[in-house]
Amino acid sequence: MKKHRLVLQAAALVLVLSLFLGVGRVQASTYPTFSISAVEKDVSVTILTKDMPANKNFKVLMGEIGTKGIGGIEVATFNSGEGGAFTATFNIPAALKGRAQIAIRAQGTDNPYFAYNWFWNDASGTWPEPTEPDEQTPDCGCGNIPTFSIVSVVKGEDVTIHTYNFPKNVEFTVLMGKMWTRGIKGIEVAKLNSGDGGSFEATFDIPAELASDERVSIRLEGTGGYFAYNWFWNNTGSEPPVPPSDGYTGYPYFFIESVVKDSKVTIKAYNLPKDYEFKVLMGKMWTRGIGGIEVATLETGEGGTLTATYDIPSDLIGLQRISIRLQGDYYYAYNWFWNNTAN
Secondary structure, eight states: OOEEEOOOOOOOOOOOOOOSOEEOOSSOSSOOEEEEEEEETTTEEEEEEESBOTTOEEEEEEEETTTTTTTOEEEEEEEOTTOBSOEEEEEOOGGGTTBSEEEEEEEESSSSOEEEEEEESOTTOBOOOOOOOOSSSOOOSSSSOOEEEEEEEETTTEEEEEEESBOSSOEEEEEEEETTTTTTTOEEEEEEEOTTOBSOEEEEEOOGGGTTOSEEEEEEEEGGGOEEEEEEESSSEEOOOOOOSSOOOSOOEEEEEEEETTTEEEEEEEEEOTTOEEEEEEEETTTTTTTOEEEEEEEOTTOEEEEEEEEOOGGGTTOSEEEEEEEOSSOEEEEEEESSSBO
8 A cells, every 4th residue: 555645735726616517608697507317228318408598409429437428429419499498318329338327418519508417327337448548548447436535634734535446647636625616626735646546545735724624625636537526524533434345336326206395305226235324414505415414314225226205304495406415434425406396
């Protein structure tokens, strides 16, 4: 195991919040976006648009996860008609069948608008094969998504992380910022080369501007499009996560099945680990449910797929959108929903 001690490099940048979707806009007061409504594995995906401009032409692209659909396979074209909100279903191309996750993009052909998202296609599916390294696509050597956990914190001084599935020989910039920012355009605190990749530990100084913050976001942003982010409580302590040892692989995730406005939300969860307990949290939009109101606990039993209904807490009644999170000791998943009665 490698351990790096990295030196503070002060470079304060403006903090911005840009969650969930990538969006393009020119001379418009709203951003076109879309959410994933339904997926039929290896067959099709249905999207629900929001704030689409009227009478514009788009092509629909699908590609490998992490690409944002850029340069992906063209699967359809459509005209936005009256714009606003509508649903549309697109076939998954043969080249992406069997993939665990797929990126999808709507790209304007006669206009500058675009929006992108991604979806789970097959929880036990395959991941992109590593390619020969170059400046755009470094050799991952891991076939998975780079992540990291928080190992320990010395309040106001430093934080130690443990990485997983990191690509080889990629230069990362380490950023820290305010909570909820995911570290995007945060304060640069160090540079890191991932070396042999995989798992290693590294310690970074907490910048003076964040030394008194209760919680801090941290982000590793690398060349070739790689990134990972997390957050930590700025308190001295150690919280190494311990995954279950029953052979479980993959990630839990869930979709929104239905909502009764200001009353209940029903979710359908997939790829749950066995005999695992999650706290069910709800919070304001953009929080991802982190630090939200605990509304229930979820016992996974045999794991796999499960449907459950939860009450919307009184503190969130009246909100237009609500975040919901399943938080375990090691695993977690989150989503959000419109607080309107609908299936």
